[in-house]
Amino acid sequence: MTTYNFSAGPGVMPEEVITQIKQEFEKNEQTHMSIIEISHRSKQFQTIVTDAENKLRQLMHISDEYAVVFLQGGGSTQFEMIPLNFATNHHEIALLDSGNFAQKAAEAARELGNKVTTLNSTKNIHYQKLPLLPDDFDPMTYDYLHIVTNNTIEGVTSHQNNLPKTTGRLVADMSSNILAEPYNISDFDAIFAGGQKNLGPAGVTVAIIKKSWLAEQDVTGVGPMMRYQNHIDKQSMYNTSPVFAIYALNLVLDWVIQQGGVTEMYRRNLEKSKRLYAYLDQSEFYTAPVEASARSLTNIVFTTGDLEKDKVIAKQATEEGLFNLSGHRSVGGFRASLYNAQPMSAVDALIAFLQKVEQQA
Structure with missing residues (x-):
C-alpha cells in the first residue's frame, strides 16, 4: 500500500x-x-x-x-x-x-x-x-x-x-x-x-x-x-x-x-493546491472556508461541517494510508499539508479517497 x-x-x-x-x-x-x-x-x-x-x-x-x-x-x-x-x-x-x-x-x-x-x-x-x-x-x-x-x-x-x-x-x-x-x-x-x-x-x-x-x-x-x-x-x-x-x-x-528552485516549487504547489481546492469547491459534502485570495498553498483546511464525522473520516483515511489529515486540535476538521516534497500523487490519492467517502455518505 x-x-x-x-x-x-x-x-x-x-x-x-x-x-x-x-x-x-x-x-x-x-x-x-x-x-x-x-x-x-x-x-x-x-x-x-x-x-x-x-x-x-x-x-x-x-x-x-x-x-x-x-x-x-x-x-x-x-x-x-x-x-x-x-x-x-x-x-x-x-x-x-x-x-x-x-x-x-x-x-x-x-x-x-x-x-x-x-x-x-x-x-x-x-x-x-x-x-x-x-x-x-x-x-x-x-x-x-x-x-x-x-x-x-x-x-x-x-x-x-x-x-x-x-x-x-x-x-x-x-x-x-x-x-x-x-x-x-x-x-x-x-x-x-x-x-x-x-x-x-x-x-x-x-x-x-x-x-x-x-x-x-x-x-x-x-x-x-x-x-x-x-x-x-x-x-x-x-x-x-x-x-x-x-x-x-x-x-x-x-x-x-x-528541482528548479523556488520558481518550480511554486509552480508545483499552485498545481497541487488548485487541484485539491477545485475538488473541494465543487463538493456538496466538504467545505474549504478560507477566502480564495488568501488560501494557503501549503496547508489546505476543510471540513464536512460535522466535527465528529470529520474525526471518523480522518481515522478511515489513516487506515487507507493517508496519514495525519486531522485538523489542529484547536479547530478540528481536516488539514492537508502540501509542502514542497509532497508529490501530486498524494493529492490524487486524497481526492480519490474523499470522493469515495462522499459517494458513500
Missing part, C-alpha cells in the same frame, strides 16, 4: 534526501565518524553551514544586506528573540492577528514587557480572511509590524501580492511556506522559519536579519544566547549547533535547487 504523510510538521521530506541520509548516516571513510558524531567545530561541519547559507541565499535571492543564521529553539524562541533584539526603542509592537501563531508571538512579547497592539484581527470569523492593515496605521509609533505569512492551523496566507504595505519595519514568521512560494526579501527587515516543514527535520530554525537594522539596536541586558549578533559573528556556531538538522537542511536545499 502506498502511503502519504499530510502532517503539518514535522512534514514530509523528499524521498531522495531520506535515501541520501540513510547512505551517509554510517561512519564516513575520511572522518571515521557518523554525521551525528562530528564536532560542530570541525571543518566538515563548517563547510556544511557555509554551503547551506549560500544555497539559501541563492534560492531566496538574499543580498549581503542580510545576515543568515541557523539557530535552535524553533519559531517559539524567535517570538522572544525578535522583540529582545528589535523592540528596543518604543517597546511597542504592531501585529496583524491572522491566527494562533500570531497570538503566541504577541503573548511572548508581552511577557517580556512590551506593549503589543493588535491592529486588526479576523478571529471573529475564524480566521477565514486576512486581517488588513488600517488606513491610519502610523509605523513610526511602533518598533516593527509582526505578521505570519502562512498560518499553518487556519490555512490563510499573505502571499507576496497581498502583503501589508508599510514604510516601517516588517517582521515575518515564514515557518510554513518558506521556499514554497516567492517573496521579495527586501520587503522585510527580519524573517524566521522553523525547519520542520519545508526545510528539513525539526531542530533547526532559520533567521534572516537586516544587518543595518540590527546595528541600530541597544541590546544591553539581553542574554548572550538571545543576541542575533553573537550567532552572526560565529557563523551559526556560537554554541553547539544542531548538526544533524543543518546537515539535512543542506541536503533539502540541494534538492530544491535540483
Whole structure:
C-alpha cells in the first residue's frame, strides 16, 4: 500500500534526501565518524553551514544586506528573540492577528514587557480572511509590524501580492511556506522559519536579519544566547549547533535547487493546491472556508461541517494510508499539508479517497 504523510510538521521530506541520509548516516571513510558524531567545530561541519547559507541565499535571492543564521529553539524562541533584539526603542509592537501563531508571538512579547497592539484581527470569523492593515496605521509609533505569512492551523496566507504595505519595519514568521512560494526579501527587515516543514527535520530554525537594522539596536541586558549578533559573528556556531538538522537542511536545499528552485516549487504547489481546492469547491459534502485570495498553498483546511464525522473520516483515511489529515486540535476538521516534497500523487490519492467517502455518505 502506498502511503502519504499530510502532517503539518514535522512534514514530509523528499524521498531522495531520506535515501541520501540513510547512505551517509554510517561512519564516513575520511572522518571515521557518523554525521551525528562530528564536532560542530570541525571543518566538515563548517563547510556544511557555509554551503547551506549560500544555497539559501541563492534560492531566496538574499543580498549581503542580510545576515543568515541557523539557530535552535524553533519559531517559539524567535517570538522572544525578535522583540529582545528589535523592540528596543518604543517597546511597542504592531501585529496583524491572522491566527494562533500570531497570538503566541504577541503573548511572548508581552511577557517580556512590551506593549503589543493588535491592529486588526479576523478571529471573529475564524480566521477565514486576512486581517488588513488600517488606513491610519502610523509605523513610526511602533518598533516593527509582526505578521505570519502562512498560518499553518487556519490555512490563510499573505502571499507576496497581498502583503501589508508599510514604510516601517516588517517582521515575518515564514515557518510554513518558506521556499514554497516567492517573496521579495527586501520587503522585510527580519524573517524566521522553523525547519520542520519545508526545510528539513525539526531542530533547526532559520533567521534572516537586516544587518543595518540590527546595528541600530541597544541590546544591553539581553542574554548572550538571545543576541542575533553573537550567532552572526560565529557563523551559526556560537554554541553547539544542531548538526544533524543543518546537515539535512543542506541536503533539502540541494534538492530544491535540483528541482528548479523556488520558481518550480511554486509552480508545483499552485498545481497541487488548485487541484485539491477545485475538488473541494465543487463538493456538496466538504467545505474549504478560507477566502480564495488568501488560501494557503501549503496547508489546505476543510471540513464536512460535522466535527465528529470529520474525526471518523480522518481515522478511515489513516487506515487507507493517508496519514495525519486531522485538523489542529484547536479547530478540528481536516488539514492537508502540501509542502514542497509532497508529490501530486498524494493529492490524487486524497481526492480519490474523499470522493469515495462522499459517494458513500
